[in-house]
Amino acid sequence: KNEVEQSPQNLTAQEGExxxxxxSYSVGISALHWLxxxxxxxxxxxxxxxxxxxxxxxxxxxxxxxxxHSSLHITASxxxxxxxxxxxxxxxxGNEKLTFGTGTRLTIIP
Amino acid sequence: xxxxTQSPRHKVTETGTPVTLRCHQTENHRYMxxxxxxxxxxxxxxxYSYGVKDTDKGExxxxxxxxxxxxxxxxLTLESATSSQTSVYFCxxxxxxxxxxxxxxxxxxxxxx
Numbered sequence: 001k002n003e004v005e006q007s008p009q010n011l012t013a014q015e016g017e018x019x020x021x022x023x024s025y026s027v028g029i030s031a032l033h034w035l036x037x038x039x040x041x042x043x044x045x046x047x048x049x050x051x052x053x054x055x056x057x058x059x060x061x062x063x064x065x066x067x068x069h070s071s072l073h074i075t076a077s078x079x080x081x082x083x084x085x086x087x088x089x090x091x092x093x094g095n096e097k098l099t100f101g102t103g104t105r106l107t108i109i110p
Numbered sequence: 111x112x113x114x115t116q117s118p119r120h121k122v123t124e125t126g127t128p129v130t131l132r133c134h135q136t137e138n139h140r141y142m143x144x145x146x147x148x149x150x151x152x153x154x155x156x157x158y159s160y161g162v163k164d165t166d167k168g169e170x171x172x173x174x175x176x177x178x179x180x181x182x183x184x185x186l187t188l189e190s191a192t193s194s195q196t197s198v199y200f201c202x203x204x205x206x207x208x209x210x211x212x213x214x215x216x217x218x219x220x221x222x223x
Binding site: 004030031033035041042043044045048050086088090096097098099100101102103 | 150151152153154155158168200207208209210211212213214215216217
């Protein structure tokens with residue numbers, strides 16, 4: 001089974017700061033997903049990537065397949081970015097189900 | 111937003127009672143999933159479906175059963191609810207298996223007293 005580790009578990013930053021959340025996994029994957037969950041809210045897919053880098057607005061996701069590592073960056077952070085960010089991977093063997101990390105709780109202070 | 115609804119959104123029930131949660135989609139996606147989310151754990155797969163009447167177990171399937179009689183509906187049943195099944199339950203859908211995005215429903219908060 002793929003093990004997914006996220007760091008940090010909790011992150012508090014001031015508005016405007018550059019944010020980095022990390023995700024590492026243990027075995028080969030066919031895709032890595034970044035998800036966002038607001039307090040009391042549903043889960044939204046931000047990115048799915050299998051190589052390189054993707055950008056959407058102020059969010060950037062990168063992946064290094066050789067190092068089994070991905071990062072989610074938020075530029076010019078805003079209080080509305082406060083949420084739990086979840087990394088998940090689809091292994092490229094076995095039953096190809098999603099394995100989830102436990103999430104990073106991000107709080108942006110105005 | 112993907113058209114996924116869950117019902118009920120909140121439920122409190124007593125130990126030993128049966129409970130059924132419903133997931134409904136309007137996207138005609140083939141795959142549907144039930145997850146539970148608990149503090150300190152990532153989302154964990156309970157059961158999934160790859161078509162009408164085609165279902166399989168996930169990693170935490172004990173105490174749960176599912177049914178899918180129509181493409182749009184996926185039911186999760188707790189035959190005899192226990193306090194350990196207090197959790198938030200999420201339904202998700204995807205077009206395929208493997209590297210496909212999953213779209214999540216709003217969740218159902220279940221409390222078993």
